[in-house]
Amino acid sequence: GAVVSQHPSWVICKSGTSVKIECRSLDFQATTMFWYRQFPKQSLMLMATSNEGSKATYEQGVEKDKFLINHASLTLSTLTVTSAHPEDSSFYICSAPWGLAWEETQYFGPGTRLLVL
Amino acid sequence: QKEVEQNSGPLSVPEGAIASLNCTYSDRGSQSFFWYRQYSGKSPELIMSIYSNGDKEDGRFTAQLNKASQYVSLLIRDSQPSDSATYLCAVNLMDSSYKLIFGSGTRLLVRP
Numbered sequence: 124g125a126v127v128s129q130h131p132s133w134v135i136c137k138s139g140t141s142v143k144i145e146c147r148s149l150d151f152q153a154t155t156m157f158w159y160r161q162f163p164k165q166s167l168m169l170m171a172t173s174n175e176g177s178k179a180t181y182e183q184g185v186e187k188d189k190f191l192i193n194h195a196s197l198t199l200s201t202l203t204v205t206s207a208h209p210e211d212s213s214f215y216i217c218s219a220p221w222g223l224a225w226e227e228t229q230y231f232g233p234g235t236r237l238l239v240l
Numbered sequence: 241q242k243e244v245e246q247n248s249g250p251l252s253v254p255e256g257a258i259a260s261l262n263c264t265y266s267d268r269g270s271q272s273f274f275w276y277r278q279y280s281g282k283s284p285e286l287i288m289s290i291y292s293n294g295d296k297e298d299g300r301f302t303a304q305l306n307k308a309s310q311y312v313s314l315l316i317r318d319s320q321p322s323d324s325a326t327y328l329c330a331v332n333l334m335d336s337s338y339k340l341i342f343g344s345g346t347r348l349l350v351r352p
Contacts, residue, residue, distance in 0.1 A: 155338055166328070166344040167284070216283045220338045228274060229330075229340055234283040 125151050125221035129232035136207055137240055144202045144235045146173075146217030152197035153219035157229065158190075161214045173200040173217075207239045242267045244331050246343035254351050259316040261346050263329030266310070272332035273305055275314045278345065279325045287327070288314065319350045 126149040136142050146156055156173040171192055172180040179192035191203040204211055214236050218229040243266045253259045261275075272291055276284035290296045290303040290312065302315040312331075316323055329343040 157339070167342050169339065172339065214281075227272075227332075227338060228286060228289055229338075230286065231276075231283040 125149075125219065125230045127217065127219050127230050127232040129217055129235050131235060132233060133236050133238075135238045135240065138208050139206055142204045142207055142237060144204075144215055144217075144237075146200045146202070146219070146232050148198045148219045148221075151219075151221050153200075153221070154197060155220060156194060156200040157218045158192065158200075158202050159216045159218065161216060161234075167216065170202075173202075175200075204237065207237070209239045212237055212239045242331075242333065242341055244329055244341050244343040246327075246329050246346045248344060249347040250349045251346055252349045252351060253319050255319060255321060257319050257350075259319045259323065259348055259350070261314040261316075261327050261329075261348065263312045263314075263343055264310055265312070265329075265331045265341075267331065267333065267341075268307075268310065270331045270333070273303070273312045274330040274332075274340065275301075275303060275312075276328040276330060276342075277325045278328055284328055316348075319348075321350045321352050324348055324350045 128147045130145045154175040158170045159167045170185045173192045173194040175194045181187045194200040216234040218231045220227045222228050245264045275288045277287050278284045288303040290305045296303045300317045304313045326345040326347045328345045330340040333339045
């Protein structure tokens with residue numbers, strides 16, 4: 124299957140700072156990537172769809188000015204958590220679809236654990 | 241609101257038994273269905289995909305799809321303690337977004 128990487132895997136920051144998380148498709152190109160957030164013992168929550176060369180599409184209730192997404196190339200999407208606060212502490216996971224037509228499947232990165240102090 | 245429903249569990253089975261995980265979905269037009277396994281603290285890992293009615297087998301895993309009844313199931317034969325994880329059912333939205341809708345997951349516990 125396809126390989127998706129994320130960096131960093133762990134980040135601890137002070138409240139009010141901004142944190143950038145990278146998501147890369149290593150062996151394929153992805154015009155679309157997805158960003159999820161997962162709180163402890165809860166399911167995945169889709170935050171936004173990252174579109175190469177155009178604006179991201181955010182899910183209802185997700186603040187686009189707080190979670191900045193940039194998809195500048197076919198293999199890289201970035202999520203920047205601006206002015207992070209303790210309630211933003213979570214597990215952030217990206218995914219990218221790969222496969223043929225309607226058999227396309229999403230492959231997940233290993234995730235980034237964010238702790239805001 | 242398009243939904244995917246799973247029993248949260250935990251489903252507890254003894255080692256060597258068959259674990260049966262079920263999922264129902266609301267969007268009758270869905271065509272692609274997936275099972276992901278998520279270990280605690282890790283990201284989801286694709287286990288099985290299924291697109292046609294019937295059974296699809298891969299090693300100890302069998303996915304079953306019934307579009308008329310709008311349910312998908314995952315059978316794990318000869319369950320091992322290492323299978324203990326949360327299993328997420330996901331359904332592809334049949335629009336241009338390639339989005340997946342995830343169920344809340346079923347926690348499986350395989351007792352040694």
